[in-house]
Amino acid sequence: MSTEISIQRSVKPLGKDELAALVARDIAPGSFVNLGIGQPTLVSNYLTEEQNITLHTENGMLGMGPEAVGEQIDGDLINAGKIPVTELPGASYFHHADSFAIMRGGHLDICVLGAFQVSATGDLANWHTGAPDAIPAVGGAMDLATGAKDVFVMMTLLTRDGTSKLVEACTYPLTGVGCVTRVYTDKAVFLIGPDGVTVRETFGITLEELQQLVPVPLKATSAVGV
């Protein structure tokens, strides 16, 4: 399934599906990609056949297909979110140590993750709120954050109470240090590099308005109108 969404002309904040379509469009043809649980999973709906993307699921498979329905459902064929999925022609299965060697060894091109917070230097917090009564569960989050060549984050820019999730330094417990390279939000796309945070695109907001929301110095690429 492929949906064309005109990002350049977007004059309002992006919805989840529009954001997923934008991430999908930015994935280079032939890439090996891991999509995290939750919002990142939506990206798979917008990958085209021509892109020839291979999806990895960390419980032990390359060549994962769409979610299984009806008679396709097989308890032995699930994704990292424990949702029944399908296999595509050319799929392969491997054990857990091999699956995480694929990540840690730098073989995955991109992983797309959700986040509580991302810092100006690319630190990621997405596994634990740090609340004293919370039962911690990390799964593969730290491995994914550390292993892929590029780590894209998808999130709303603001929390429900209007605080920026793009921060100077994370206050939630870290998942990985300096690992995030891009942040896709409903209001803008941010590139994180050694020279700081650059705004690539904005959606229904001016750079000046964006800077008032985000407590991190922002630079703009030439494509962003001021």
Place this chain on the structure above:
Amino acid sequence: MLQFIDTVGEAVAGIRDGSTVMIGGFGNAGQPFELIDALLDSGATDLTVVNNNAGQGDQGLALLIKEGRVRKMICSFPRQSDSWHFDEKYRAGKIELELVPQGNLAERIRAAGAGIGGFFTPTGYGTMLAEGKETRFLDGKWQVFETPIHADVALIKALTADRKGNLVYRKTARNFGPIMAAAAKHTIVQVSEIVPTGALDPENIVTPGIYVNSIVRVAGTPAERAA
């Protein structure tokens, strides 16, 4: 020596109180439910269990935890929407938790089976899960020292065994089976089917029989049991 055992009860009879038991499976896929039920029936207690999760729903590992047989869980993802038995024990302070990033869990198990005394990995560096651990700057990045996880027993599920103990798995139910089989002193496998020696293509064998001690056939396809 490799043994073919008639019942799951006999297969787990030798597991002593205080043992460290690796249990295969990621969620329900590959979880050896019948062996876990037999372990529950055996009465073995004070166990340290290594699994990716900490049980879900009211079956398998979740019941072992509910009945108070598990002293400590070593896992990556205990909290799930249906992990109520673990949650209750954890909140009551009745179960110890060693939380390990999933890839570090897998590699620590692999290391045990491969005779590796420890390794440096970038996963977890700078996080609370690496606190107190040795770190080094190696190969262009900061890395954390992790140690192997050994076990007295592994309980795993495979699809097919031959009479040499060679194993073939099914789809993503393979998950931790091959590395746990190698890491434990004694590996007990439940399979759907036992075939004669020579019936499996040697090129396609996933776990060589050298890692396997006991095999028990459990009726039903793995997919049916996992659903």
